[in-house]
Amino acid sequence: MQIERRTLLTGLASSAACLVLPRAAAALQLECFAAARKDGSGNFSAALFTLDSDVQTVELPDRGHDIALKPDGSEWVAFARRPGRFGVAVPVGPQPPVWFSTKPDRHFFGHGVFSADGRLLYSTENDYAHAQGVIGVRDATDAYKQIGEFSAHGIEPHDIALLPDGRTMVIANGGIETHPDSGREELNLSEMQPSLIYVDARTGDLIEEHRLAPELYQLSIRHLAIAAGGTVVFGCQYRGPEEDAPALMGFHRRGERPVIVEAPAETQIALRNYIGSVAADRGGGIVAASAPKGGLVTYWDVTARRYLGASELADGCGLAPTHQAGHFLLTSGEGWLAKADASGAMSRQLSDFQWDNHAILVR
Amino acid sequence: MKPLLVASMLMLTSASAAQAEADHAAIARASLTEVIRPGYAAFRDAADGLKTNIAALCETPSAAALKDAREAFAATVAAWSEVEIFRFGPVGEKHRHERVFYWPDPKGLGLKQVRDVLANKDEAATLPDELAKKSVALQGLPAFEYLLYGDGADGLATRDGATPKGAPLPEIPTDAAFRCAFALAAATNIDRIAKSIVEGWREGSAYEKSFLGPAPEDPRYHTPKEVALDLFKSLTSGIELVRDQKLGKPLGASPDQARPKLAAFWRSGLSLDNAAGNLEGVRALFAQGGFAQVVAGESAGVENSILFDLDNAIKVLRGIGAPIEEAVKDEPSRAKLEALRVSLKSARDTASDMISRGADLSFGFNAGDGD
Numbered sequence: 001m002q003i004e005r006r007t008l009l010t011g012l013a014s015s016a017a018c019l020v021l022p023r024a025a026a027a028l029q030l031e032c033f034a035a036a037r038k039d040g041s042g043n044f045s046a047a048l049f050t051l052d053s054d055v056q057t058v059e060l061p062d063r064g065h066d067i068a069l070k071p072d073g074s075e076w077v078a079f080a081r082r083p084g085r086f087g088v089a090v091p092v093g094p095q096p097p098v099w100f101s102t103k104p105d106r107h108f109f110g111h112g113v114f115s116a117d118g119r120l121l122y123s124t125e126n127d128y129a130h131a132q133g134v135i136g137v138r139d140a141t142d143a144y145k146q147i148g149e150f151s152a153h154g155i156e157p158h159d160i161a162l163l164p165d166g167r168t169m170v171i172a173n174g175g176i177e178t179h180p181d182s183g184r185e186e187l188n189l190s191e192m193q194p195s196l197i198y199v200d201a202r203t204g205d206l207i208e209e210h211r212l213a214p215e216l217y218q219l220s221i222r223h224l225a226i227a228a229g230g231t232v233v234f235g236c237q238y239r240g241p242e243e244d245a246p247a248l249m250g251f252h253r254r255g256e257r258p259v260i261v262e263a264p265a266e267t268q269i270a271l272r273n274y275i276g277s278v279a280a281d282r283g284g285g286i287v288a289a290s291a292p293k294g295g296l297v298t299y300w301d302v303t304a305r306r307y308l309g310a311s312e313l314a315d316g317c318g319l320a321p322t323h324q325a326g327h328f329l330l331t332s333g334e335g336w337l338a339k340a341d342a343s344g345a346m347s348r349q350l351s352d353f354q355w356d357n358h359a360i361l362v363r
Numbered sequence: 364m365k366p367l368l369v370a371s372m373l374m375l376t377s378a379s380a381a382q383a384e385a386d387h388a389a390i391a392r393a394s395l396t397e398v399i400r401p402g403y404a405a406f407r408d409a410a411d412g413l414k415t416n417i418a419a420l421c422e423t424p425s426a427a428a429l430k431d432a433r434e435a436f437a438a439t440v441a442a443w444s445e446v447e448i449f450r451f452g453p454v455g456e457k458h459r460h461e462r463v464f465y466w467p468d469p470k471g472l473g474l475k476q477v478r479d480v481l482a483n484k485d486e487a488a489t490l491p492d493e494l495a496k497k498s499v500a501l502q503g504l505p506a507f508e509y510l511l512y513g514d515g516a517d518g519l520a521t522r523d524g525a526t527p528k529g530a531p532l533p534e535i536p537t538d539a540a541f542r543c544a545f546a547l548a549a550a551t552n553i554d555r556i557a558k559s560i561v562e563g564w565r566e567g568s569a570y571e572k573s574f575l576g577p578a579p580e581d582p583r584y585h586t587p588k589e590v591a592l593d594l595f596k597s598l599t600s601g602i603e604l605v606r607d608q609k610l611g612k613p614l615g616a617s618p619d620q621a622r623p624k625l626a627a628f629w630r631s632g633l634s635l636d637n638a639a640g641n642l643e644g645v646r647a648l649f650a651q652g653g654f655a656q657v658v659a660g661e662s663a664g665v666e667n668s669i670l671f672d673l674d675n676a677i678k679v680l681r682g683i684g685a686p687i688e689e690a691v692k693d694e695p696s697r698a699k700l701e702a703l704r705v706s707l708k709s710a711r712d713t714a715s716d717m718i719s720r721g722a723d724l725s726f727g728f729n730a731g732d733g734d
Contacts, residue, residue, distance in 0.1 A: 065734065131470075158734075179470075181467065181469040182469065186733070189461065190458050190461065242582055243583065245582060266580070270585075292727055292730035293727065293730040295730075314727075315727040315728055316729075317729035317730075332728075333727050333728025333729040333730070354728040355728075357729050357732070
């Protein structure tokens, strides 16, 4: 009981520091992050937190995945992990959270993004009866009611982001067919069609579509980050034979061809064909990509498109930028919260939670 | 604040870490020699028998030959069921698992493709090399089941279905002759896959080397723990497979909501045997693969209660004595199956807790989740 009170008080104190200060002053303060997680009793939640304490938490009915932040920082949204159907928008302040869900014949893939003006929320969803990916559109000014939907132009849209122009959206279509009746079973590994898609966020119109070389059809494009100069950096998971160990990191700018870049051979193998999340640093010049199966977080130079180094963190997956260029927050399923950079230097602390795949910097 | 389970795991002393590593290596060796190799050898033998029986059926059709072929099919399903829980190793390469057993198939993709091939008499489906390049849904045991038990299968017993030994299929074959030629190609393909899996695990193979001698530079397994984790996962997900997919889905919430056609092998009446076979595989892995000793080390006697639950579940499944479409509508059978699902859950949870503690094995929260 005493412990709970202390948590609450620290939470309130940090809340003042984290939320009330103007954003310009926030750079001097502790960073404030958000992520989904599971506690030692098996309860799921999502939280706004600093490395010192929780600031705001919301209990989730099941496991969460990514968090989307309203551009003005006034609300954050947690999505269910696939094949879940719930989402919750949490205003940063005293207002209650707003719960929403997919249509009955859809489920979330766990990722979403706000429009530049913060009025609309886009989410990647599965129209599983037709094995088609869709982007759900909800009205953030009206209780997140769904007001539309458009095609993701591929199967299994996973991560999604808005380009700096505020109008173009980029979607990572993993290309793997799943159906809630079969749990998380992957149904079409021999016929996968991953793609990187650009659409007009206002109309859903397809602007640009990229597929990888035919021999890389089992390289599922799943996570991405917008880095310096509007470069889209994407991380893949390979579903073909383990010993193939193909390159998993891609770089792309509109109008060009995607470039897939390898890590040094021994690191490439160590990634275990699996990138779990991708994040750009504060300046956008360095991108981190986690490999939870390999227990590594890798760092990449966006301009030079090359591998910089790695940190070791078992089951490390969640990544977020920090206030310091080149430095990232790393979270792990074994409870660690860490700060690290491409030099491999790391400071870390153990928390009471198993942290989920993704994290974001709120301010 | 609540201590995190994984945090305590990080505090293993180096002595117990070395012990854990030795345990993992022992589990890998016992599982390979006592369970995996004999299991796939039995599947290969059954698949070889199926091919022989189908060849005889196509050559000299008769009711007796069709009956023999169906019995060979049931034997092949039984042998497959015991190794179905394994998704790593040679069966995980070249889509072999999906090619042998494309399931679940909620959209009925396999059925549709098989019917299309039959309707069009697509000659490529009668050539094993060509069939192997076609959709995985056309190649495996569920597609094969339709050929032996679906609409028109009885024609296989008539002289219409005959193709003399060594003779090519006529340009315009009868429905039955085409069906039999397709079945023979499918049986040949399954037999080849089974042989490839056995070959992939043989002594001196690359897989054996990775499995028994994992090393940091090895592309498949870096440490004995990773091997043990794959086996542990087969054990727990094997029980979940039976509980949720094989039984839960067809049973539904009530007799009215039952969906027996979601069951594997409902056409041949082998659904419950398939589920029982899956549990036989789990039981073998638990008892002979070294996991029972780990549980016994944690709490002596608990390993026997897990074995009791598994044995009882197998007995109940074998004793239902009716095809699944009848069982799911019959209240006493439903009650037995539901009770069995409850005991399977408790067996799985107990085994999982004790093994993860006793052998220091836990699935990555993020690494294991495929997102």
